[in-house]
Amino acid sequence: GYIGLEVAASLTKAGKMVTVIEAAPRLLARVASPPVSAFFATRHGDAGVDIITGAAMSEIRHDNGGFVGATLEDGRQIDADMLVVGIGVAPNTDLAAQADLAIANGIVTDGTMRTSRPDIYAIGDGAFDGSGAYGLRIESVHNAQEQAERAAASITGNDVPRRQVPWFWSDQYDVKLQSAGVLPANNTDLHHVQRAGRREGGFSVWSFADDDLVAVEAIGDPAAYVLGKTCLESGRAPRPVQLADAGFDLKSFVADKPVA
Numbered sequence: 330g331y332i333g334l335e336v337a338a339s340l341t342k343a344g345k346m347v348t349v350i351e352a353a354p355r356l357l358a359r360v361a362s363p364p365v366s367a368f369f370a371t372r373h374g375d376a377g378v379d380i381i382t383g384a385a386m387s388e389i390r391h392d393n394g395g396f397v398g399a400t401l402e403d404g405r406q407i408d409a410d411m412l413v414v415g416i417g418v419a420p421n422t423d424l425a426a427q428a429d430l431a432i433a434n435g436i437v438t439d440g441t442m443r444t445s446r447p448d449i450y451a452i453g454d455g456a457f458d459g460s461g462a463y464g465l466r467i468e469s470v471h472n473a474q475e476q477a478e479r480a481a482a483s484i485t486g487n488d489v490p491r492r493q494v495p496w497f498w499s500d501q502y503d504v505k506l507q508s509a510g511v512l513p514a515n516n517t518d519l520h521h522v523q524r525a526g527r528r529e530g531g532f533s534v535w536s537f538a539d540d541d542l543v544a545v546e547a548i549g550d551p552a553a554y555v556l557g558k559t560c561l562e563s564g565r566a567p568r569p570v571q572l573a574d575a576g577f578d579l580k581s582f583v584a585d586k587p588v589a
């Protein structure tokens with residue numbers, strides 16, 4: 330995942346030799362489009378990181394109480410001095426269950442972040458707002474802040490702000506990824522369009538479910554990120570064939586000017 334890759338980048342920059350072991354068939358399979366996964370696999374490979382995908386770890390090996398390496402399910406042995414486990418989290422809903430709150434992949438809320446008991450609200454990583462278009466439990470700083478605003482508005486009797494498009498970033502080496510929207514997990518029917526950015530090496534990936542834009546990922550291309558986020562927020566996006574055309578004036582399209 331992103332955290333594991335960020336650690337891999339930082340340790341590599343600090344002069345360490347790093348092996349990434351990923352159970353899924355590609356890096357970032359749960360959260361990124363295939364072109365973005367491929368980009369990061371190449372970037373880490375170029376930096377000297379050994380990436381092993383589709384491989385689960387079966388044993389953590391110790392010698393005299395100290396970590397010495399890992400064994401993979403296929404029998405491969407990776408010797409190492411340090412192990413970083415970055416395998417995600419599961420919400421701890423024990424307290425919510427004691428309070429008889431509805432639970433389903435987190436504490437269930439409505440769009441105002443109110444739980445099944447009207448005098449209890451839930452926000453952040455542990456809250457599952459099933460009412461929105463996304464119907465997901467999202468773990469990000471922006472999500473926690475946005476849900477806090479909605480809960481505060483509801484508690485104080487003010488208008489609850491409109492739901493924002495989720496966004497996220499990740500810094501690895503000299504690369505900044507910015508993404509807006511959500512890539513539905515395990516959705517292999519998405520259509521991805523890659524667009525070169527103005528900066529050297531920069532590009533963006535626009536993902537569509539049928540004709541609906543669902544996510545924009547920008548690597549070293551902040552302009553595409555801003556334009557993509559605007560498209561997702563307005564519900565007005567270019568068609569895949571337009572985006573695939575390098576000469577298409579995306580900026581004018583988003584500004585709603587006639588496109589040449």
Ligand SMILES: Cc1cc2nc3c(=O)[nH]c(=O)nc-3n(C[C@H](O)[C@H](O)[C@H](O)COP(=O)(O)OP(=O)(O)OC[C@H]3O[C@@H](n4cnc5c(N)ncnc54)[C@H](O)[C@@H]3O)c2cc1C
Pocket residue numbers: 332424452453454455467468469470471473497498499
């Ligand atoms: C290593 C790492 C890197 C990350 N990087 C990014 C990133 O680059 N971008 C991004 O958007 N997100 C990132 N995230 C995710 C982001 O940190 C979380 O989504 C965000 O902090 C969620 O906010 P929260 O308030 O729900 O939970 P938290 O920030 O975890 O705060 C919950 C607080 O509740 C306290 N608490 C727990 N139980 C109790 C209790 N029973 N009573 C009282 N207090 C309690 C905890 O001690 C904690 O202080 C990262 C997360 C990790 C772990």
